[in-house]
Amino acid sequence: MSPAEIDALLLDGRVKGIPGGVDSFPLGKIGEKRWNLLREDLPLPVAVLRRSALAGNSRWMREFLALSRAVIAPHGKTTMSPQLFRQQIDDGAWAMTVATVQQLHICRQSGIARVVLANQLIGKQAIAYVLDEIQRDPAFDFYCLVDSVANAEQLAAAARLAAPGRPLQLLLEGGMAGGRTGCRDLATALEVARAVKAAAPHLVLRGVEGFEGLIHSDSPKDDAASVASFLDFLGEIAVACERAGLFAADTLILSAGGSAFYDIVVERFRRAGVAREFLLVLRSGCYLTHDSKMYIRERLPAIETLGAGPEAAFEVWAYVQSRPERNKAILTMGKRDVSYDVDLPMPLKWFRPGDGSAVRAVGPGHIVTGLNDQHCHMMVPEDSPLAVGDMVGFGISHPCTTFDKWQVVPVIDDDYTVVSAIKTFF
Amino acid sequence: MSPAEIDALLLDGRVKGIPGGVDSFPLGKIGEKRWNLLREDLPLPVAVLRRSALAGNSRWMREFLALSRAVIAPHGKTTMSPQLFRQQIDDGAWAMTVATVQQLHICRQSGIARVVLANQLIGKQAIAYVLDEIQRDPAFDFYCLVDSVANAEQLAAAARLAAPGRPLQLLLEGGMAGGRTGCRDLATALEVARAVKAAAPHLVLRGVEGFEGLIHSDSPKDDAASVASFLDFLGEIAVACERAGLFAADTLILSAGGSAFYDIVVERFRRAGVAREFLLVLRSGCYLTHDSKMYIRERLPAIETLGAGPEAAFEVWAYVQSRPERNKAILTMGKRDVSYDVDLPMPLKWFRPGDGSAVRAVGPGHIVTGLNDQHCHMMVPEDSPLAVGDMVGFGISHPCTTFDKWQVVPVIDDDYTVVSAIKTFF
Numbered sequence: 001m002s003p004a005e006i007d008a009l010l011l012d013g014r015v016k017g018i019p020g021g022v023d024s025f026p027l028g029k030i031g032e033k034r035w036n037l038l039r040e041d042l043p044l045p046v047a048v049l050r051r052s053a054l055a056g057n058s059r060w061m062r063e064f065l066a067l068s069r070a071v072i073a074p075h076g077k078t079t080m081s082p083q084l085f086r087q088q089i090d091d092g093a094w095a096m097t098v099a100t101v102q103q104l105h106i107c108r109q110s111g112i113a114r115v116v117l118a119n120q121l122i123g124k125q126a127i128a129y130v131l132d133e134i135q136r137d138p139a140f141d142f143y144c145l146v147d148s149v150a151n152a153e154q155l156a157a158a159a160r161l162a163a164p165g166r167p168l169q170l171l172l173e174g175g176m177a178g179g180r181t182g183c184r185d186l187a188t189a190l191e192v193a194r195a196v197k198a199a200a201p202h203l204v205l206r207g208v209e210g211f212e213g214l215i216h217s218d219s220p221k222d223d224a225a226s227v228a229s230f231l232d233f234l235g236e237i238a239v240a241c242e243r244a245g246l247f248a249a250d251t252l253i254l255s256a257g258g259s260a261f262y263d264i265v266v267e268r269f270r271r272a273g274v275a276r277e278f279l280l281v282l283r284s285g286c287y288l289t290h291d292s293k294m295y296i297r298e299r300l301p302a303i304e305t306l307g308a309g310p311e312a313a314f315e316v317w318a319y320v321q322s323r324p325e326r327n328k329a330i331l332t333m334g335k336r337d338v339s340y341d342v343d344l345p346m347p348l349k350w351f352r353p354g355d356g357s358a359v360r361a362v363g364p365g366h367i368v369t370g371l372n373d374q375h376c377h378m379m380v381p382e383d384s385p386l387a388v389g390d391m392v393g394f395g396i397s398h399p400c401t402t403f404d405k406w407q408v409v410p411v412i413d414d415d416y417t418v419v420s421a422i423k424t425f426f
Numbered sequence: 427m428s429p430a431e432i433d434a435l436l437l438d439g440r441v442k443g444i445p446g447g448v449d450s451f452p453l454g455k456i457g458e459k460r461w462n463l464l465r466e467d468l469p470l471p472v473a474v475l476r477r478s479a480l481a482g483n484s485r486w487m488r489e490f491l492a493l494s495r496a497v498i499a500p501h502g503k504t505t506m507s508p509q510l511f512r513q514q515i516d517d518g519a520w521a522m523t524v525a526t527v528q529q530l531h532i533c534r535q536s537g538i539a540r541v542v543l544a545n546q547l548i549g550k551q552a553i554a555y556v557l558d559e560i561q562r563d564p565a566f567d568f569y570c571l572v573d574s575v576a577n578a579e580q581l582a583a584a585a586r587l588a589a590p591g592r593p594l595q596l597l598l599e600g601g602m603a604g605g606r607t608g609c610r611d612l613a614t615a616l617e618v619a620r621a622v623k624a625a626a627p628h629l630v631l632r633g634v635e636g637f638e639g640l641i642h643s644d645s646p647k648d649d650a651a652s653v654a655s656f657l658d659f660l661g662e663i664a665v666a667c668e669r670a671g672l673f674a675a676d677t678l679i680l681s682a683g684g685s686a687f688y689d690i691v692v693e694r695f696r697r698a699g700v701a702r703e704f705l706l707v708l709r710s711g712c713y714l715t716h717d718s719k720m721y722i723r724e725r726l727p728a729i730e731t732l733g734a735g736p737e738a739a740f741e742v743w744a745y746v747q748s749r750p751e752r753n754k755a756i757l758t759m760g761k762r763d764v765s766y767d768v769d770l771p772m773p774l775k776w777f778r779p780g781d782g783s784a785v786r787a788v789g790p791g792h793i794v795t796g797l798n799d800q801h802c803h804m805m806v807p808e809d810s811p812l813a814v815g816d817m818v819g820f821g822i823s824h825p826c827t828t829f830d831k832w833q834v835v836p837v838i839d840d841d842y843t844v845v846s847a848i849k850t851f852f
Contacts, residue, residue, distance in 0.1 A: 001440075013531040013555070014427075014851055020531045020555035040550035043527055077762075077799060099800035100758070101469055105439040105446045119800070120747040122758055122815060124466035124779065129439070129446035147748050150814040180801055181748040181756050214798075321546040322573055322607040330607050332526070332548055335767055336503075336830055336852065353550065372640075373503060373826050374525035374545070375606055388576040389548060400799050404762055404831070405852075425440055426762065426831075 001082050001109045004028075006423050015408050016337075017046040030410065030421045037317060037391075037416040040353050044391065045318045045333040047402060049411045051419055053313035054288060058091050060310055061287050065092055068266045068282075073097045073116045073255070075285030078400045081409075081422045082110035084288060095141070097283045101126040106425045108133060108140070116171075116255070117144035118209065118283060120151055120181060127158045135164035143253070145209055147173040147182050149195040156199035167204035170196055171253060172241065174210040174234045182210055189237045193246040205246055207253030207278070208238040212261055227261045228268050235272025242274060257282035289313045289399045312395050314402060316345060318376060320390045326382045329366075331392060334374040337405055343397035344368040347378065351391045359416075362392065427508050427535045430454075432849050441834050442763075443472040456836065456847045463743060463817075463842040466779050470817065471744045471759040473828060475837045477845055479739035480714060484517050486736055487713050491518055494692045494708075499523045499542045499681070501711025504826045507835075507848045508536035510714060521567070523709045527552040532851045534559060534566070542597075542681070543570040544635065544709060546577055546607060553584045561590035569679070571635055573599040573608050575621040582625035593630035596622055597679060598667065600636040600660045608636055615663045619672040631672055633679030633704070634664040638687055653687045654694050661698025668700060683708035715739045715825045738821050740828060742771060744802060746816045752808045755792075757818060760800040763831055769823035770794040773804065777817045785842075788818065 007028025013020035020043065025033075035041035037048060065072060071094035076085055080103065085096055095114035098104045107115050121127055121144040133140055146152050152170075159168050172193050175182020183189035196205045212227045238254055241247055252274065257265040262282045269280050287310050318333030338345045347362040365381040380386055396402045403409070404426045410418040433454025439446035446469065451459075461467035463474060491498060497520035502511055506529065511522055521540035524530045533541050547553055547570040559566055572578050578596075585594050598619050601608020609615035622631045638653045664680055667673055678700065683691040688708045695706050713736055744759030764771045773788040791807040806812060822828045829835070830852045836844040 013528065014535060016526075016528045016852065019551045020527055021551075021558055043551035043555075044549055045526075099760075100442075100471075101446055102439065102442045109440060119758075120814075122745040122747045123470055125445045125447075125469035129469075132447055147750065148814050151747075154815055175750050177751070179750075180798065180803065181750055184750055319548040321548045321577075324573065324601050324605075324607055324610055325603070332545075334525075335827055341761055341766070372606065377606065388546075388574050389580055401761055407852075426442065426833075 001106075002111070003083065003086065006083060009423060011408060011421075016406065017042060017408055017410065019043055027408065027421055027423060031419045033418065035410070035418040037412060037418070038351055038353070038359065042410065042418070045316055045337040047314065047316045047337070047406045047409050048418075049289065049409055049422065050313045050315065051411050051413050053311045054087070054411070057288050057310045057313060058087060062091050068263075070262075070266050070280040070282050072282045072284065073114075074288070075099070075118065075283050076103055076107060078285030079289065079403050079422070080106060080424045080426050081403070082106065082425070083422045085110055085112060088288060094279075094281060097285070101129050105129070113139050114141040115143070116281070116283070117142070118211070118255075120145055120147065121155060122151065127155065128162070131159060131162040131164045131168070134166065134168070135162070141169075143169045143171055143206060145173040145181070146170045146192055146196060147175065149192055152192060152195040152199060152203065156202045159199075159202035167201050169204055169206045169248075171207045171209040171255060172196070172205060172237060174208060174230075174237050176214070176230050176233075179214050180211065183237075186237060186240055190240060190244065190246075193241050193244070197246050204248040205241065206248055206250060207255065208234050208241065209253075209255045210234040212256050212265065215261075224261070224264060227264050231256060231265060231268035232272070235269060235274065238272060238274050238278075242276070252276055252278040253281055254278050255281035255283060257284060286399050314396050314399055315348070315393045316396060316402065317391055317393045320386050320388055320392065323386070323388060327379055329378045329380050329384070329386050331376040331378060332374070333371075333376045333394070335371045336373055338371070338394065339396050339398040339401035339405075340371050341398055341401050344371065345376070345394035345396050347392050348395050349393045350386060351393075352387070353389065353391060359393075368394075427532075428537070429509065429512065432509060435849060437834060437847075442832065443468060443834055443836065445469055453834065453847055453849060457845045459844065461836070461844040463838060463844070464777055464779070464785065468836065468844070471742060471763040473740065473742045473763070473832045473835050474844075475715065475835055475848065476739045476741065477837050477839050479737045480513070480837070483714050483736045483739060484513060488517050494689075496688075496692050496706040496708050498708045498710065499540075500714070501525070501544065501709050502529055502533060504711030505715065505829050505848070506532060506850045506852050507829070508532065508851070509848045511536055511538060514714065520705075520707060523711070527555050531555070539565050540567040541569070542707070542709070543568070544637070544681075546571055546573065547581060548577065553581065554588070557585060557588040557590045557594070560592065560594070561588070569595045569597055569632060571599040571607070572596045572618060572622060573601065575618055578618060578621040578625060578629065582628045585625075585628035593627055595630055595632045595674075597633045597635040597681060598622070598631060598663060600634060600663050602640070602656050602659075605640050606637065609663070612662060612666055616666055616670065616672075619667050619670070623672045630674040631667065632674055632676060633681065634660050634667065635679075635681045636660040638682050638691065641687075650687070650690060653690050657682060657691060657694035658698070661695060661700065664698060664700050664704075668702070678702055678704040679707055680704050681707035681709060683710060712825050740822050740825055741774070741819045742822060742828065743817055743819045746812050746814055746818065749812070749814060753805055755804045755806050755810070755812050757802040757804060758800070759797075759802045759820070761797045762799055764797070764820065765822050765824040765827035765831075766797050767824055767827050770797065771802070771820035771822050773818050774821050775819045776812060777819075778813070779815065779817060785819075794820075
């Protein structure tokens with residue numbers, strides 16, 4: 001899927017966010033329609049991305065990478081949009097990260113040469129696809145995680161049979177007690193690393209990986225300490241594997257980093273005591289659009305020099321459809337349209353079509369209290385100006401589970417005019 | 427989108443649930459591939475529908491409708507699949523129900539003549555599409571809800587301007603305190619009904635509607651009483667509007683009924699005291715696939731004569747990818763793949779590929795404790811047989827928010843062989 005192929009995809013009213021009555025048109029021509037959100041040219045609910053915020057976040061990441069001497073393999077699962085993958089590669093991304101083989105397939109179809117499957121490679125179809133692709137394309141540079149001898153043996157058996165001509169590159173995953181995947185202690189990690197080494201030349205150990213992003217309490221300070229301690233454990237695994245000669249000769253890779261803690265990742269890996277040079281691979285998926293949990297500026301003063309940090313690019317707009325009680329508004333947006341797994345959407349601004357007024361900030365006391373499949377329940381002050389037919393723009397708390405509710409997301413300029421659109425593949 | 431057009435849609439590994447390496451093929455030919463879930467022909471996670479359960483549930487609804495003297499307008503938002511809409515029309519559905527104009531558009535593209543928008547019709551694009559469609563197709567029989575004078579006036583103004591040649595048919599919505607949309611008291615309802623009447627010939631009041639499905643406590647008995655009381659309120663609105671001469675001369679419509687309480691709906695509406703004949707329209711969206719909250723058999727003994735009630739048709743399968751702690755398994759399925767808004771998925775059965783054994787029931791003590799975007803956390807007994815690479819089949823608790831995570835859902839026979847597939851349009 002080249003940019004031209006995506007631009008050629010036909011859109012019509014079957015796609016959520018596209019007007020019902022419009023003749024089908026190529027996605028790449030959406031800007032020519034000069035549709036404007038505030039002129040009600042789009043049916044609501046609609047999710048939009050603010051072009052200026054995307055551009056600012058993109059610039060910010062380029063500067064952060066220059067400052068940190070790390071590389072990034074942004075997690076593609078967030079957006080699943082080849083157009084944004086392309087933007088991320090243009091921002092200097094070293095690779096794309098994915099969580100599943102379907103996501104890998106989208107990357108491969110979009111011409112991404114280097115992909116980190118930040119997950120175990122499991123199951124007949126997934127393993128077969130990866131080994132076939134390794135054999136088919138010598139430029140395909142693929143990495144995946146391993147955290148058990150059982151999985152190492154499954155991969156070795158499949159690679160032996162498929163004989164793709166070069167080893168499957170693995171990153172040894174360290175995990176935390178009560179956490180997700182990953183070896184919980186050094187002894188287990190070394191056992192898995194030895195199983196990989198024993199499966200040469202079918203498998204090769206290229207580095208160590210972990211995901212610290214599950215750490216989340218009400219105390220950012222405690223979280224930072226827990227994250228640092230977990231990263232030190234990953235460093236300990238790397239040092240032990242290095243001493244035991246379990247890594248391949250190629251450049252060592254150390255990788256961690258969701259969207260919340262990548263400054264700490266950089267700092268702790270640098271101090272891990274790994275003797276040889278290594279590539280430090282971060283994997284934030286959310287920087288390009290928004291992360292409401294971005295504490296990074298508070299923790300790392302040097303980053304202040306980069307200027308304005310990431311800002312929210314994502315907005316979901318809905319109509320007020322009912323004011324059934326004095327303190328309640330119901331809006332045309334629900335679980336199908338906006339994330340609700342981390343926090344409920346936050347009303348930011350509102351607009352009354354047709355009366356000549358501008359977009360206004362939503363006042364205090366307007367709070368989303370729940371979502372049904374297709375409805376939003378909002379508590380409002382008794383004197384709230386919101387009336388049936390008004391438009392409300394919401395900020396969101398988790399880009400990943402908002403993106404996956406939209407197959408097409410219009411990109412708007414600061415005047416709310418649609419300038420382009422991105423296609424997602426979930 | 428005729429059945430033939432949907433059958434012609436091309437699938438490939440970009441679509442979640444389709445193997446990565448396969449050449450693109452028409453959806454209608456998927457059965458010819460003889461793919462089998464247990465032979466690992468499909469990549470996991472995958473959502474599947476059991477053909478035998480769909481057929482049984484379809485038969486059950488036909489018999490329920492014959493018994494109840496009600497009609498059904500199944501809520502299409504659940505599946506958003508024109509193929510299942512067709513099945514529902516073949517089951518005798520009087521109409522399809524939708525929640526948004528994009529959903530209406532999918533119905534119209536699929537040749538559905540009668541549609542209930544069980545929602546307020548709000549916003550320039552939505553109103554324009556409906557009025558255009560009413561004008562364009564004399565056979566289009568459309569209904570939507572109204573619960574405010576403001577909305578009645580907006581619709582009247584738009585209909586006056588568009589002049590589609592026949593009135594927009596409205597159902598007056600009654601609501602409950604603390605609930606969603608709908609007039610909270612009789613006085614408000616009558617005020618709205620009078621505003622509709624005053625907007626003749628542009629608008630016409632065809633009936634009364636409410637949604638009792640928000641009522642849900644830990645006590646089914648209390649819920650049943652609350653539901654009955656709410657339905658009596660809807661009946662009271664209907665009687666008052668009838669006495670005030672606010673309904674159109676055509677057949678009166680009374681509608682309620684999500685998937686949990688439609689037996690009570692039938693009973694209470696019959697006793698409401700409405701003098702003239704009326705059409706009783708139920709709107710369950712979930713009967714065809716599954717509703718884990720189906721109390722209906724316990725409440726209405728006559729229904730026992732219908733034989734086996736609805737059974738779960740939906741399953742989502744994932745691999746065990748890690749057993750990182752003695753009491754923990756991590757599986758390849760997450761928030762992107764299965765609903766988590768009502769209850770977390772329930773492990774039902776498991777299978778070990780390649781060792782010649784059969785599908786086995788998951789033993790006690792296997793409990794899903796959480797989902798990340800792409801991972802499932804499951805608590806397991808220490809002696810759980812589950813190992814890395816095993817497949818686990820999960821039941822789900824809310825079909826609506828599982829369907830919307832899949833663009834294609836394979837339909838399997840009782841041997842887990844794929845016989846067809848349904849396409850969704852979210």
